[in-house]
Structure formats: C-alpha cells, structure tokens
Amino acid sequence: xxxxxxxxxxxxxxxxxxxxxxxxxxxxxxxxxxxxxxxxxxxxxxxxxxxxxxxxxxxxxxxxxxxxxxxxxxxxxxxxxxxxxxxxxxxxxxxxxxxxxxxxxxxxxxxxxxxxxxxxxxxxxxxxxxxxxxxxxxxxx
Amino acid sequence: xxxxxxxxxxxxxxxxxxxxxxxxxxxxxxxxxxxxxxxxxxxxxxxxxxxxxxxxxxxxxxxxxxxxxxxxx
Numbered sequence: 001x002x003x004x005x006x007x008x009x010x011x012x013x014x015x016x017x018x019x020x021x022x023x024x025x026x027x028x029x030x031x032x033x034x035x036x037x038x039x040x041x042x043x044x045x046x047x048x049x050x051x052x053x054x055x056x057x058x059x060x061x062x063x064x065x066x067x068x069x070x071x072x073x074x075x076x077x078x079x080x081x082x083x084x085x086x087x088x089x090x091x092x093x094x095x096x097x098x099x100x101x102x103x104x105x106x107x108x109x110x111x112x113x114x115x116x117x118x119x120x121x122x123x124x125x126x127x128x129x130x131x132x133x134x135x136x137x138x139x140x141x
Numbered sequence: 142x143x144x145x146x147x148x149x150x151x152x153x154x155x156x157x158x159x160x161x162x163x164x165x166x167x168x169x170x171x172x173x174x175x176x177x178x179x180x181x182x183x184x185x186x187x188x189x190x191x192x193x194x195x196x197x198x199x200x201x202x203x204x205x206x207x208x209x210x211x212x213x214x
Contacts, residue, residue, distance in 0.1 A: 036164055075165060081146075088149045093161025102142045102159070115147035121198050125152045132155045132205050134145045135181040137162045137174040 003039065004046045015104055016051040019111040023054055026080040028073045030061040040077035040094045047103070053111060083110040097140035142178065144197050183208040 004012065027044045029037045041058060048056030059067045061076040071080050071090075079091045081103065087110070095103045109116055117125070145157035162169040162177055172181050180188045180201065185208030188200040 075168070077164075087153070088156025089146050090156070090158045091161075092158060093164040095159075095161075099142065099159065099161070102146070105143055106146045109147065109150060115150040117144075117147050117151060118194060121194055122151055124198055124202065125148055125155070128152050128154055128202070128205075130154065130205075130209070131183075132148075132152075132201075133183050134148065134155065134157045134201065135160055135172075135184070136142050136145050136157065137160050137169060137172065137177050137179045137181070138142055139162050139177045 002046055003043050004050075009050065012047070012050045012104065016054065016107065018108055019051055019053040021053070021083060021111050021113065023107050023111050024080075024082050025054065025056045026067075026071065026082065027056060027058045028061045028064075028068065028071070028076050028078040028080075029058060030076050034076060036094050037077055040079075043094060043096075044079055054107065081106055081110060083113070094140070099138055099140055144194060145180065148198070148201070185209075 025044055025048055027041060029041045031037065045056055045058070048054050061068060061073065071086065073090075075092055077093060079095070080086065081089045081091070089106060089110075091099070091103060115122075142159045145159075149155045149157040160168060162174050172179070172187070176189070178191055182188065182201060182204040186204035188197065188204055192200065
C-alpha cells in the first residue's frame with residue numbers, strides 16, 4: 001500500500017515535469033527506535049519514483065558515519081535535498097501535508113537553478129558573509 | 142519554510158533545516174516552540190510566524206546580528 005495515492009501521484013508527476021536538471025534526495029534513517037522512520041523512508045522513496053530526474057539514496061544513521069558527517073546530520077529521519085551541489089537544505093521528519101508541497105517546490109527550484117527570490121532579496125543575501133543557520137519548526141497542517 | 146530554503150540556495154553560508162515539531166518534542170521544547178512556524182537563528186535568536194519575503198529576510202538578518210554564531214560542534 002503506497003502512501004502517495006494514485007490521483008496524488010498524477011498531480012505530483014505533472015508538477016515535476018517542470019524539472020530541468022537532476023535532483024537528489026539523500027535520506028537518513030534508523031531501523032530501530034524510530035517511530036516515524038519507516039513511513040518517512042517510504043514516502044521519500046515513493047516521491048523519488050515520480051520523476052526520472054529525481055533520485056534517492058538512503059543511508060543508515062548509526063552505521064554510515066562518513067555520510068552522516070559529510071551532511072552534518074544530527075537527528076533522524078532526515079532528508080537532504082540537493083542538486084549538483086549541497087546547498088544546506090534539510091528536512092527532519094516526515095514531510096506531510098503542506099510541507100510536502102514545500103518539498104516539491106524546492107525540488108523544482110533546485111532543478112531549475114532559481115530560488116525564486118526577488119532581486120532585492122538576492123542583493124541583501126549577498127551581503128551575508130558569516131555562516132547563518134536557520135531552523136524552522138513546522139507541523140503538517 | 143520555502144523562503145528559508147530559498148535563502149540557503151542563494152548563499153552558500155546559509156543552511157536551512159525544516160524540523161517537524163511533533164516528531165522532535167525535546168528539541169521543540171528546548172526552543173520553546175508553542176506555535177509554528179518558528180525560525181531559530183544560529184540557535185540563539187528567533188523569528189515568529191509566516192511572513193512576506195522582504196519582512197522575513199529583514200527579521201532574519203536582524204536576528205542574526207543578535208545571534209552571531211553557533212559554537213563549533
């Protein structure tokens with residue numbers, strides 16, 4: 001039984017048909033002691049099947065220490081969304097509801113190489129010269 | 142959330158995590174997340190709510206000035 005329904009899948013494929021360059025979903029999970037682990041992994045893997053330009057790699061949080069360090073993962077389930085480069089984009093937990101839509105938009109933006117921000121925002125962001133870490137707490141509504 | 146990801150796309154020094162609050166209750170309580178979205182900046186300042194692009198960016202940059210950085214891990 002899939003987590004993504006048939007009608008939903010048609011809609012997602014349609015949205016992802018706008019992809020240009022490949023995007024990778026890099027998922028970190030843990031088999032034991034993780035209440036939402038299986039569901040998160042299944043959702044990401046189903047999503048990965050929605051476009052030829054989308055690929056998924058899944059790593060084991062306690063075992064694949066090199067990857068965990070490479071991506072700076074400190075909790076699971078975690079999903080890195082990246083294109084040819086890692087831009088520091090992570091989702092911790094199950095991206096359900098409204099947040100699933102955010103993930104789709106982010107995949108498209110990375111694939112098209114355009115953040116979609118206004119020119120004046122890009123200008124202000126260019127002025128950031130020190131590391132900046134944003135942690136946005138969300139709930140699936 | 143979408144805006145934070147966009148900021149991360151446009152500047153390599155910026156990274157953006159979305160954290161599903163109910164799945165990480167300890168972290169949510171440490172950062173006193175009672176309403177979402179709540180954006181924690183450099184683990185020392187925060188911006189509350191869902192805001193328009195220019196207002197959110199200005200709030201984040203202002204908060205970053207108050208929370209200059211995280212201790213090295």
